[in-house]
Structures are given as structure tokens and as C-alpha cells.
Amino acid sequence: HETETPSLRTPIVAVLGHVDHGKTSLLDKIRGSTVIEGEAGAITQHIGATAVPLDIVSKVAGKLVSPDDFDLPGLLFIDTPGHHSFTTLRSRGGALADIAILVVDVNDGFQPQTEEAINILAQSQTPFVVAANKIDTTPGWNPNPDSPIKATYDAQSDRARSMLDQNLYELIGELSDAGFSADLYWRVQNFQNNIGVVPVSAETGEGVPDLLTVLMGLAQRYMREDMEIDVTGPGAGTVLEVKEEKGFGTTLDVVLYDGTVGADETIVVGGKNAPIVTDVRALLKPRPLAEIRTEDRFEKVDSIGAAAGVKIAAPDLDDAMAGAPVRVVRDREIDDVIEEVEAE
Numbered sequence: 411h412e413t414e415t416p417s418l419r420t421p422i423v424a425v426l427g428h429v430d431h432g433k434t435s436l437l438d439k440i441r442g443s444t445v446i447e448g449e450a451g452a453i454t455q456h457i458g459a460t461a462v463p464l465d466i467v468s469k470v471a472g473k474l475v476s477p478d479d480f481d482l483p484g485l486l487f488i489d490t491p492g493h494h495s496f497t498t499l500r501s502r503g504g505a506l507a508d509i510a511i512l513v514v515d516v517n518d519g520f521q522p523q524t525e526e527a528i529n530i531l532a533q534s535q536t537p538f539v540v541a542a543n544k545i546d547t548t549p550g551w552n553p554n555p556d557s558p559i560k561a562t563y564d565a566q567s568d569r570a571r572s573m574l575d576q577n578l579y580e581l582i583g584e585l586s587d588a589g590f591s592a593d594l595y596w597r598v599q600n601f602q603n604n605i606g607v608v609p610v611s612a613e614t615g616e617g618v619p620d621l622l623t624v625l626m627g628l629a630q631r632y633m634r635e636d637m638e639i640d641v642t643g644p645g646a647g648t649v650l651e652v653k654e655e656k657g658f659g660t661t662l663d664v665v666l667y668d669g670t671v672g673a674d675e676t677i678v679v680g681g682k683n684a685p686i687v688t689d690v691r692a693l694l695k696p697r698p699l700a701e702i703r704t705e706d707r708f709e710k711v712d713s714i715g716a717a718a719g720v721k722i723a724a725p726d727l728d729d730a731m732a733g734a735p736v737r738v739v740r741d742r743e744i745d746d747v748i749e750e751v752e753a754e
């Protein structure tokens with residue numbers, strides 16, 4: 411058994427955007443996985459969560475991110491569906507986020523769920539970066555796998571470069587129409603007032619080092635401003651899914667966004683009729699880089715700290731609901747915590 415109480419909270423990064431614009435593919439590229447291949451019609455239908463440790467972020471970002479420059483434990487990525495019927499899941503994913511990536515197919519530009527996603531981010535004032543994805547589909551593009559954007563951009567023909575430029579400027583115009591001052595990320599001085607646009611390919615990995623670098627910069631600044639977040643208090647989270655698990659009965663896939671939860675603690679979970687009060691029987695942690703949606707080998711842990719995806723096994727979870735709040739009671743009055751869950 412392993413105990414985990416990180417001193418700095420892991421930032422939560424939501425990945426939002428229109429259907430098929432490449433959200434899951436981008437995460438697959440970062441974690442070196444192929445989650446997309448298991449999806450029916452390559453359509454994401456649930457919110458996912460994946461912990462990416464700092465050393466992997468550094469490895470994918472190459473020279474651009476040195477682990478010595480950051481004191482964050484890593485990033486927790488939240489994948490969301492882009493299909494129009496999943497508005498609730500998109501806002502749920504957006505609401506969990508500290509920062510976000512808005513993925514836009516650079517050929518398609520703004521689409522209905524791009525607009526929807528950007529409104530969610532604007533409403534919650536979530537800082538975000540735009541990944542202008544699928545640059546490898548630019549006619550005449552000559553891919554340089556996993557290269558930072560500048561090197562591969564400079565290596566293209568004039569024709570391919572100007573086709574990409576045109577798409578990028580259209581996208582920057584669309585962001586401006588939506589009320590956001592945006593520019594290519596290397597021209598952005600102040601990421602608080604301007605949205606950085608990073609040209610990437612989830613297919614070839616081009617630009618992904620740049621994307622992770624900008625993201626780590628945003629994350630580091632965000633966490634510094636949010637120092638008051640208590641990483642050792644009683645845990646708070648949101649249910650992603652209610653699932654049967656062999657040997658455990660009904661379990662909850664939860665994103666823990668605050669505090670800690672222990673394997674023997676009492677929790678209150680939002681239920682169909684009334685809040686459920688129950689005792690954690692097991693805390694099951696996905697392996698690093700694993701998508702909680704598809705993970706089949708969990709590690710049993712004694713406690714886990716935010717932010718993290720965790721599967722919670724406990725009695726009486728049959729009436730729990732996706733989207734419901736989860737709260738650890740610890741040294742508080744149970745009735746107060748029940749009230750808190752009812753109020754949400």
C-alpha cells in the first residue's frame with residue numbers, strides 16, 4: 411500500500427472542443443496510448459481522467475520543460491466529449507478545470523461546440539490555451555514527428571507554410587470575434603490578457619512540446635495564485651461514472667479536486683433520492699498515464715490527494731449519480747456535510 415500526500419495540488423486541465431477535432435488523440439499522444447481505438451466510432455461518451463507525472467510532461471516537451479523549473483507534481487487531464495448531445499458533460503468537465511486546452515481543427519475552425527466550450531470557459535473564467543490541431547493535414551505538409559513547432563514550420567515549403575498561416579489567422583479572427591484577444595503563442599507576452607494559439611498535430615506530435623510548455627506556464631501561475639487551496643483537508647470531488655467492478659460491486663469513478671480521502675473514511679455522495687452516507691471500502695488508483703475510463707489494473711492505496719482520478723468502492727452506492735458531489739466527512743458533523751451535498 412502506498413500513501414500519497416503531495417504538497418502542491420496537481421492542476422486539473424480540461425480538454426474541450428468540437429466533435430472529432432482531436433481531443434482524445436492529443437491525450438493519446440501525450441500519454442503514449444491508444445484510447446481512441448477502443449471508442450465506438452471514435453466518439454468519446456464520458457468524461458475521462460488521466461494523471462500525467464511531471465517527468466513525462468518533461469519528456470514529451472523535450473528541452474522546453476525541465477523538471478527543475480517546476481514544483482508541480484504533474485497534470486491531471488480531463489477528456490470531454492465533443493458530440494453535441496453531451497453538453498452536460500462538457501460543462502461538468504469545464505467546471506472541474508483549473509486551466510484548459512480548447513482543441514480546434516485548424517481546417518474546420520470554430521464549430522458549434524467550439525463556441526459552446528469557449529462560453530463555458532469564459533463563464534468560469536478558466537485560463538486556456540488553443541491547440542490548433544491537425545496541422546499535418548495542410549496540403550504539402552512534410553511531417554517532422556514530435557518536433558517543436560518552429561523547427562517543423564521553418565522546414566516546410568513556402569506554399570504549405572502560407573496555407574497554414576491562412577488557417578491560423580482565420581482562427582485568430584474567430585477567437586477575436588468571440589471576444590478573446592488571441593495570437594500565436596510565441597507572440598503573446600501576457601497570457602492573462604491574451605490567448606495563446608499553439609499549432610499542433612496529435613497525429614505526428616508536432617507542436618506538442620510547445621503546447622505542454624505553455625500549459626505548464628499557465629498551470630504554475632494558476633497554482634501560485636491559488637495557494638489558499640488546502641491540499642490536506644477533507645476531500646471533495648465529483649462523480650464521473652457509477653460502475654460495476656468485479657469483486658467490488660458498485661463503484662464510483664471520481665475526480666478528487668480538493669483535499670484528501672483515506673481508505674477507511676466516511677463519505678457523503680449525492681444520490682437519486684437523498685445523499686448516501688457510506689464508508690470507503692477500497693481506494694483504487696489508476697496507474698500513471700492510464701485513462702480511468704478504460705483502466706483495468708488499479709492499485710489499492712491507503713489515501714490519495716487532489717487532484718486525482720480515483721475509483722471508490724463502498725457499500726450502498728447503487729443510487730449514486732454521475733455528476734454528484736462526493737465529500738469526506740472527517741472531523742465535521744455528518745449533518746453539515748449532508749446539507750452541503752444537498753445544496754450542490
Ligand code: GTP
Nearest residue numbers: 429430431432433434435453454492544611612613
Ligand atoms: P470526440 O471525443 O468524439 O469529441 O472526438 P475527439 O475530439 O476526441 O477526436 P478524436 O481524437 O477522436 O479524433 C477524431 C479523428 O481525427 C480521428 O480519426 C483521429 O485519428 C483524427 N485526428 C485527430 N488529431 C489528428 C491530427 O492531428 N492529424 C490528423 N491527420 N488526424 C487527426
Ligand code: MG
Nearest residue numbers: 433434453454
Ligand atoms: Mg474524444
